[in-house]
Amino acid sequence: MKVTAFIRETSAKNNITDQAHVYFRVRDGKTDIKAVSELSINPNHWSAERQGYKTRVALVAEAKRTAFDKAVQDLTALISAQYYHGADSRWLKGVIEEFHHPNINIRQGRKGDEYSLVYQCQQYAENHPMEKESIRHHEHNVRKLQHFERFQREIMRRRGYTMRLDAITADDLREFHKYLVNEAEYYEHYPQIFDDIEERFKPRQLTENSINTIFRRIRTVVNWCLKHNITTNDPFATFEMPKVLDSPPFYLTLEERDKVYYADLSNETPSTQVYRDIFMFHCLIGCRVGDLEKMTRANIVDGAVEYIAEKTKNHKPRTIRVPLNDKAKAILAKYADIETRLLPKINQNIYNRQIKKILKLLGIDRMVTVIDNKTREPIQKPICDIATSHTARKTFIGNLYKKVKDPNLVASLSGHTDGSRAFARYREIDNEMKRELVKLID
Numbered sequence: 001m002k003v004t005a006f007i008r009e010t011s012a013k014n015n016i017t018d019q020a021h022v023y024f025r026v027r028d029g030k031t032d033i034k035a036v037s038e039l040s041i042n043p044n045h046w047s048a049e050r051q052g053y054k055t056r057v058a059l060v061a062e063a064k065r066t067a068f069d070k071a072v073q074d075l076t077a078l079i080s081a082q083y084y085h086g087a088d089s090r091w092l093k094g095v096i097e098e099f100h101h102p103n104i105n106i107r108q109g110r111k112g113d114e115y116s117l118v119y120q121c122q123q124y125a126e127n128h129p130m131e132k133e134s135i136r137h138h139e140h141n142v143r144k145l146q147h148f149e150r151f152q153r154e155i156m157r158r159r160g161y162t163m164r165l166d167a168i169t170a171d172d173l174r175e176f177h178k179y180l181v182n183e184a185e186y187y188e189h190y191p192q193i194f195d196d197i198e199e200r201f202k203p204r205q206l207t208e209n210s211i212n213t214i215f216r217r218i219r220t221v222v223n224w225c226l227k228h229n230i231t232t233n234d235p236f237a238t239f240e241m242p243k244v245l246d247s248p249p250f251y252l253t254l255e256e257r258d259k260v261y262y263a264d265l266s267n268e269t270p271s272t273q274v275y276r277d278i279f280m281f282h283c284l285i286g287c288r289v290g291d292l293e294k295m296t297r298a299n300i301v302d303g304a305v306e307y308i309a310e311k312t313k314n315h316k317p318r319t320i321r322v323p324l325n326d327k328a329k330a331i332l333a334k335y336a337d338i339e340t341r342l343l344p345k346i347n348q349n350i351y352n353r354q355i356k357k358i359l360k361l362l363g364i365d366r367m368v369t370v371i372d373n374k375t376r377e378p379i380q381k382p383i384c385d386i387a388t389s390h391t392a393r394k395t396f397i398g399n400l401y402k403k404v405k406d407p408n409l410v411a412s413l414s415g416h417t418d419g420s421r422a423f424a425r426y427r428e429i430d431n432e433m434k435r436e437l438v439k440l441i442d
Helices: 062-082 089-100 117-127 132-155 170-189 208-227 254-262 270-285 289-294 326-334 348-361 389-404 407-414 421-426 431-439
Strands: 002-007 020-028 031-041 304-308 319-323 367-371 378-382
Touching: 002 062, 020 062, 020 089, 031 062, 031 089, 062 089, 117 132, 117 208, 132 170, 132 208, 170 208, 254 270, 254 389, 270 289, 270 326, 270 348, 270 389, 289 389, 319 407, 348 389, 389 407
Parallel strands: none
Antiparallel strands: 002 020, 020 031, 304 319, 367 378
């Protein structure tokens, strides 16, 4: 695809008063479209090669020449960026018109862009207080939506397709779902759609759980727009969300945890020993890994760790207080020389790898049931192969609940909110608890 600027008029050699409008032409295979712009120049000053002023035009101020050349370059770049296969002259006229009159699509005092779902997702991420990880998730959704729109325009031949808040339907959401399911395959077949991302960030096969998360975040943005009267259209009202299928919660037993705690790792690298200590302390206080990373010595108050969970601090902030037992205190004592941080700095990728390595090294390979991402069927895997930093939180919550069987008390230590669906998963009654119940009617 190539975009060129040109003029059609000519003038007598010494004529310096005539003006010619600049046209823009787009050629792409059989596509050859043209449209006129509001930019004008004396034909004798025009350089077809430079697509702007000739290098030496003494009678025109340098600032005017520079501004004109920049406008031609900017409009050329805009046309190139917005072009899609199947675009016609009407589309080209619209792009040029919006370039000259940015507010042409104002409705009710708002720019046309404000009715774009992509725009509102960007605004939501930029202007709402949330964790950096949550911001990255919303930015990730924006890229998904942008690639979906390009797919619709360039591959499905839906000219000018945009996810506009006042026009999105449940059918659009179903099309987006279909796109997400097949995006990894589209990446291989239609690379031009994804020419703005690096190979290492190429789309991967998504599970229904991941797709559900994407839709939930988009629904949050749409609900926010409804609340603030940006739109009255709710496409989610008749859209069935992708089903979430959670794996049964798995965690280390107290015996397995203590096997890690007391293991002699003197023959392993110092890094492995440090990450073992971090993992064990994590298992003993049960916070999210993001909160653990931020903890300093100031979080220790009267023999307990106190913190406000980052995930809920902006809408339901409350102080979580977890008393430290002797094991946790012993770990902190090993790192007492660190000035401010509670524990050595964590690299989450390395942390997850080290957890798996340590469990495998110690033979903690009990088979647990998980849901296969592709088939959505239950399968068995060794716990050492699938454990992550979140296993520490589950180990804390699962073992506490087995001991006290009081969801409110456990939630006060884990920071889960009332009615949390995530916390309900931890309350699965295991075989030991079942045996205790049966004994009650013996």
